[in-house]
Amino acid sequence: xxxxxxxxxxxxxxxxxxxxxxxxxxxxxxxxxxxxxxxxxxxxxxxxxxxxxxxxxxxxxxxxxxxxxxxxxxxxxxxxxxxxxxxxxxxxxxxxxxxxxxxxxxxxxxxxxxxxxxxxxxxxxxxxxxxxxxxxxxxxxxxxxxxxxxxxxxxxxxxxxxxxxxxxxxxxxxxxxxxxxxxxxxxxxxxxxxxxxxxxxxxxxxxxxxxxxxxxxxxxxxxxxxxxxxxxxxxxxxxxxxxxxxxxxxxxxxxxxxxxxxxxxxxxxxxxxxxxxx
Numbered sequence: 001x002x003x004x005x006x007x008x009x010x011x012x013x014x015x016x017x018x019x020x021x022x023x024x025x026x027x028x029x030x031x032x033x034x035x036x037x038x039x040x041x042x043x044x045x046x047x048x049x050x051x052x053x054x055x056x057x058x059x060x061x062x063x064x065x066x067x068x069x070x071x072x073x074x075x076x077x078x079x080x081x082x083x084x085x086x087x088x089x090x091x092x093x094x095x096x097x098x099x100x101x102x103x104x105x106x107x108x109x110x111x112x113x114x115x116x117x118x119x120x121x122x123x124x125x126x127x128x129x130x131x132x133x134x135x136x137x138x139x140x141x142x143x144x145x146x147x148x149x150x151x152x153x154x155x156x157x158x159x160x161x162x163x164x165x166x167x168x169x170x171x172x173x174x175x176x177x178x179x180x181x182x183x184x185x186x187x188x189x190x191x192x193x194x195x196x197x198x199x200x201x202x203x204x205x206x207x208x209x210x211x212x213x214x215x216x217x218x219x220x221x222x223x224x225x226x227x228x229x230x231x232x233x234x235x236x237x238x239x240x241x242x243x244x245x246x247x248x249x250x251x252x253x254x255x256x257x258x259x260x261x262x263x264x265x266x267x268x269x270x271x272x273x274x275x276x277x278x
Contacts, residue, residue: 001075001150003054007142012058014139015101025097038092038278040099042106044079045273049117051075051150052109053086055143056102064094076113076150085274092278099276109147110272115265116151119249128253128260131156131239135263144266156261164188165216166196177206185210195239204228208235217257218242225255 042056050073057069067090073079085106088095119130132148133156134141145155157163166180174180177196184194195214198204201224207215208231217228219242232238239259240252252260 001051001146003143003146005054005058008055008058009062011139011143012055012101012105013062015104016059016062016098019101020097025093028093028096032092032096034093036092037090038095039087039089040095040276040278041084042086042088042103042274042276044083044085045081045275047078047080048110048114048272049151050077050079050085050106050110051113051147052106052143055105055109056086059102059105060088060094060098063098064091066090067094067098076152079110088276095276095278103274103276105143107271107274109143109150110274112144112147112265112269113151114272115269116148116153118246119244119260119262119265120152122246122249123253123260126250126253128257129154130249130265131259131261132265133241133261133263134159135267137266141266148265153265154259164192164194166194167216168197168199168218171196171203177203178210181207181210181212195237197241201227201231204231208232212236214239216241216261222251222255225252225257229256 053071053075060067060069067088070087072084072086079085116130130153132145132153136144145158148155157165164184166184171177171180174183181196188194193213195216196207196212197216197218198207199218204215214237216239217225220228225240229238238257239261240257241261244252244260244262249260
C-alpha cells in the first residue's frame with residue numbers, strides 16, 4: 001500500500017515546520033559536526049502492523065534529500081519485537097532532525113493499523129467487517145483512514161459530502177424517521193447513498209419501509225441486533241455501532257450484521273512503540 005505524495009507532503013511539511021520552530025534543530029547542529037555520516041534503524045519494540053512508511057520516508061527526505069530510506073517491511077505487514085522496519089543512511093544531522101516527526105507518524109498510524117487488525121482477526125470467522133468513523137485527528141483523517149485499511153478494516157465516510165448519514169439529532173429536528181428520510185431522498189443525487197441511525201426496532205421498520213440504503217443500529221445489545229438483522233432480511237446494509245471493543249466485537253459480529261463501526265480506532269488507539277537507533 002502507498003499514499004500519494006501530493007496528499008501527504010503538506011502534512012509532513014507542517015509537522016516538520018512545527019518541530020523546527022524559528023531556529024531549527026539547535027541541539028543537533030551543536031553536537032554533530034557538519035558532514036558526519038551515519039546509519040540508523042527503525043525497529044519495532046512491540047508486535048504490530050506497520051503503517052505510515054511513506055510519511056516517515058518523506059520526513060527524512062524533506063529535511064535532507066541526500067538521505068537514503070530503505071524500507072525492510074511494507075505497510076500492512078506484521079512486525080515483531082526487535083525486527084527492523086526501515087534503515088536510513090546519510091548525513092547524521094538529517095537523520096536526527098527528522099527522527100521525531102518520522103516516528104510520530106509511523107508509530108501513530110501503526111498503532112491504528114494494529115488495533116484494526118486485532119478486531120479484524122477477532123471477527124474473521126464472520127462475514128462482518130470493521131469500519132472507522134469521522135472521529136479522527138483534525139488534519140489527519142486521510143492517513144488515519146489509510147492506516148485502518150492497512151489493518152484489514154474498511155472506511156466509512158471520509159466527510160460530510162460523500163454520503164448521507166441521518167443521525168438522532170437530524171431525526172429530532174426533522175420530526176421523525178419518515179420525515180428525515182423523505183427530505184434526504186428529495187435532495188440526494190442518484191449516486192448518493194443514504195444511511196439512518198436507529199435506536200429501536202420500531203424506528204428500523206420505519207426506515208425499511210422508506211427503502212433506506214443502510215441502517216446504523218446504535219447501541220443495541222446482541223439479542224436486539226439479531227432481531228434487527230432478521231427484520232432487514234438483506235434489504236439494507238446493517239451497521240452496528242456503539243461501545244464496540246475487542247472483547248465484545250465477536251459477539252456483535254456473530255449477530256449477522258454487515259459492519260461494525262469503531263470510532264476509537266482513530267481517536268484512541270495506542271501508538272505502536274517504534275524506536276530509532278544509530
